[in-house]
Amino acid sequence: QVQLVESGGGLVQAGGSLRLSCASSGRSFSNYAMGWFRQAPGKERDFVAAISRFGTKTDYTDSAKGRFTISRDNAKNTVYLQMNSLKPEDTGIYYCAAQYSGYWYGTSADAWGQGTQVTVSS
Numbered sequence: 818q819v820q821l822v823e824s825g826g827g828l829v830q831a832g833g834s835l836r837l838s839c840a841s842s843g844r845s846f847s848n849y850a851m852g853w854f855r856q857a858p859g860k861e862r863d864f865v866a867a868i869s870r871f872g873t874k875t876d877y878t879d880s881a882k883g884r885f886t887i888s889r890d891n892a893k894n895t896v897y898l899q900m901n902s903l904k905p906e907d908t909g910i911y912y913c914a915a916q917y918s919g920y921w922y923g924t925s926a927d928a929w930g931q932g933t934q935v936t937v938s939s
Contacts, residue, residue, distance in 0.1 A: 818843055818845065818917075818927065818928070819841050819842070819843035819845065819846065819849060819915045819927065819928045820841065820842040820843065820928065821839050821840070821841055821842075821913050821914070821915060821928050821929065821930035821931075822839065822840050822842075822930055822931065823837060823838065823839045823911065823912065823913050823930040823931065823932060823933040824837070824838050824839075824840070824933060825837040825838045825933060826911060826933030826934045826935045827934075827935070827936070828936045828937075828938065829903055829935075829936070829937055829938070830903075830937070830938050830939075831903060831904055831905055831937055831938065831939050832902060832903065833903050833937075834899070834900060834901045834902075834903065835900045835903065835935060836897060836898070836899050836900070837853070837897065837898040837899075837900065837911055837913075837933060837935070838895055838896075838897055839851070839853075839895065839896045839897070839898075839913030839930055840893075840894060840895050841894040841895070841896075841915065842894070843894070844894075846891055846894040847870055847871065847891040848870065848917060849870065849915040849916060849917055849918070849927070849928075850867060850868065850869055850870055850915070850916045850917075850918045850919060850920050850921040851867065851868050851887075851889060851896040851913060851914070851915055851916075851921075852864065852865075852866065852867040852868070852913070852914045852915075852916065852921050852926070853865040853866045853867070853887060853896075853898045853911060853912070853913055853914075854911070854912045854913075854914060855907075855909040855910060855911045855912070855935070856909050856910045856912070856932075857906070857908060857909040858908070858909065860909075862912065863878065864878055864924070865877070865878050865881055865885065865898070865911070866878070866881055866885055866887040866898060867887065867920070867921035868887045868888065868889050868896065868921075869919055869920040869921070870918075870919050870920070871891070872888060872889050872891075874920050875887050876921065880906070880907075884900065884901050884902045884903075885898060885899065885900050885901070886898070886899040886901075887899075896913060898911070898913075900935070903935075903937045904937060905937045905938065905939045906937075907935060907937050908935060908936050908937050909934075909935060910932040910933070910934055910935075911932060911933050911934075911935050912929055912930050912931075912932045913929075913930040914926035914928065914929050914930070915927050915928040
């Protein structure tokens with residue numbers, strides 16, 4: 818029903834910024850809560866941030882609070898993750914995910930993107 822494609826990853830020095838984008842090919846983008854997850858080397862995929870259908874509610878993992886901002890533009894079928902003050906521990910593959918709900922809950926998703934690599938050098 819929804820297909821997701823991430824972009825914007827890359828190599829950045831510690832303290833720098835990146836903006837990840839996740840574009841959806843579906844026409845029902847606004848029906849989905851959206852989330853960002855990351856998988857660090859040798860670790861399981863972990864929650865990073867989530868946003869409700871219309872962007873009124875957001876949630877972040879503790880390490881992202883104050884540094885990362887999730888947003889969405891339903892007119893463009895796109896969700897973003899602005900990452901500032903990046904640290905080496907932010908390194909990982911970042912995935913966007915869609916959940917057919919008003920706001921994200923649990924760990925299941927109706928769709929996952931292919932992931933985009935973020936590498937933060939010290």
